[in-house]
Amino acid sequence: MTEHELIKGCIRQEPSCQRxxxxxxxxxxxxxxxxxxxxGMEAEDMLQDAFIKVFQYIGQFKFEGSFEGWIRRIVVNTxxxxxxxxxxxxxxxxxxxxxxPQIDPHAYMHLGEDDLLKLISQLPEGYRLVFNLSVxxxxxxEEIAAxxxxxAGTSRSQLVKAxxxxxxxxxxxxxIAV
Numbered sequence: 001m002t003e004h005e006l007i008k009g010c011i012r013q014e015p016s017c018q019r020x021x022x023x024x025x026x027x028x029x030x031x032x033x034x035x036x037x038x039x040g041m042e043a044e045d046m047l048q049d050a051f052i053k054v055f056q057y058i059g060q061f062k063f064e065g066s067f068e069g070w071i072r073r074i075v076v077n078t079x080x081x082x083x084x085x086x087x088x089x090x091x092x093x094x095x096x097x098x099x100x101p102q103i104d105p106h107a108y109m110h111l112g113e114d115d116l117l118k119l120i121s122q123l124p125e126g127y128r129l130v131f132n133l134s135v136x137x138x139x140x141x142e143e144i145a146a147x148x149x150x151x152a153g154t155s156r157s158q159l160v161k162a163x164x165x166x167x168x169x170x171x172x173x174x175x176i177a178v
Contacts, residue, residue, distance in 0.1 A: 032079070033050070035117065036080070036083065036128070049078050119169045130148075130162060141155040
């Protein structure tokens, strides 16, 4: 069954097509949800809510562009709404280090994707959200500001601090590995 036929089946609300679509995209989209969630259970809630919206609004998909990208956008927006309901805040974390550390290129050598995602998941909520939206999803600071109802400067500041915090975490891992 082609993607087009699968989507048409979901528009007709055929359970077999809905199941196939979920099975095809749930794994990738769980990865997206995990980047925004504090833990697996929260990510599962986000994913479930997102797929409810996918099936509710699938008739609005115009068959232009990537269907996976369309689903990803729903997952990201659902995650943001979920975090807003938790009263997410954009805190300033005190940092007393005198300068930005320069990371030794060897620090990245043994750092796998799972390790990096774990470090990202440990960032404070606002830092993690802006980092994901900017670096991973590719949104501009202006788009992030509109999505999160914050100033573009706040988005930029949160990203700079998230990157610095990640650099420090990587440096700590490098010290432990040596």
